[in-house]
Amino acid sequence: MHNINYILMTLLLALGACSDSTSPNQNIPANLKNIWWEVQSFQSVTGEIITLAPTEDYFLLFGDSTIYGKSDTLCCNNYHAPYWIGGNDSLSIGLIISTEALCRSNYWKYLSALQNATSYKISDNTLTIFFNDSKRILYTRRVE
Secondary structure (H helix, E strand, O other): OHHHHHHHHHHHHHHHHHOOOOOOOOOOOOOOEOOEEEEEEEEOOOOOEEEOOOOEEEEEEEOOOEEEEEEEEOOOOEEEEEEEEOHHHEEEEOOOEEOOOOOOHHHHHHHHHHHOEEEEEEEOOEEEEEEOOOEEEEEEEOOO
16 A cells, blocks of 8 residues: 555656646745744644644745645654645645654644645734635744
8 A cells, every 4th residue: 555655646746747837826925935834723624623732843834836844743744735826815735745654643634624725814923724614724933
């Protein structure tokens, strides 16, 4: 099964490299791009409100056309996916590809929620990503 996952990931990456390189993300807001955002809490796709334990750290960075993410401490995974920003702060995230180190179940719940993103809002140092109508992921700007 692991070999099949590896083959599928390789094919998806190869197809992505062959796709049109024109990015719809020409006007990414400066207060969103190239900033590490740290998850504070989120709702799962089933609506469960999840507040992360002090030992759980999930981070998100918006690049030019790809989001990058990582988890620190107990769960040492990295992830990335293409994304698109449209009018009215709409947000769409393509297929998320993640390493598969052993993690708490919250990591996979978080990725599932992020995968369903439909819009975002930035207020001061807080980023909120919305999905499935009114469910949300709450981030704060990481101070480095």
